[in-house]
Amino acid sequence: MKGVRSDVASNIRRMPDFVIQNNKGEVFFIEVKFRKSEEFKFKDLPKDYPYENCYFVVVSKKHIKCISYEELKNGKEISPRCHNYLGNRKEFELDKDVIIDFCNFAVKFFDAV
Template identity: 60%
Template sequence: MEQLFLSLGFQVFKYGMENTIPGIMDLLKGVRDEVAMEIRRMPDLVVYKDGKAHFIEVKFRASGTFQLKDIDKNKDYPYQNALIVLVSKKHIKCISYQELKDGKEITPTCRNYLGSRSEFETDREKIIEYCQYAVKFFENV
């Protein structure tokens, strides 16, 4: 996903715990306190363009479905302004945390395509190209 956002003209910063706090994953094994849980839920990327930054959480699901419970089991997800990008066998879709909270979800038939998000004003041809990569990824999984 990093390459997709770079090709769309965004500056991309790896943000998840693996990148922000190297080595922390081993230390947090088995730790269930509030700080450890927040660190684990850090979004994967921060993308920036035209004076606007966005938290991006990237998920891969062969099923093409994503619901609020998939990211907020305990109803305490700390990144309320995050966007969730779902890569499936056929599509790259996007939904905001707030939309999930409002009862919306990503399904195989919904039209929440990444290329339709106003936050990105993306180039649909590039997204279609990346969808083809996603299809190849899932063929090998």
């Protein structure tokens, strides 16, 4: 995609990072954001963000948190004090031990950031 200038290339660049499916067959858009500050708000999104059914996974040096577009739109946000942990999201049916292992890896990986 480097150097490609077209409507299709622009659309691909704006797409969420992942599409995941849970055990019930439900499908979700996922955007992953690294935030050293552990903060993510609605104003951090582009004005015309088109994926209103997206979830945002916010990775920091200490936690992995998650919030939906709808929650952001309604004034909720990710902050160091919030408890929006990825493992608490019932939609995804994730294994909390796997999240803890990844979080430990992320802490080591982002140590120099």
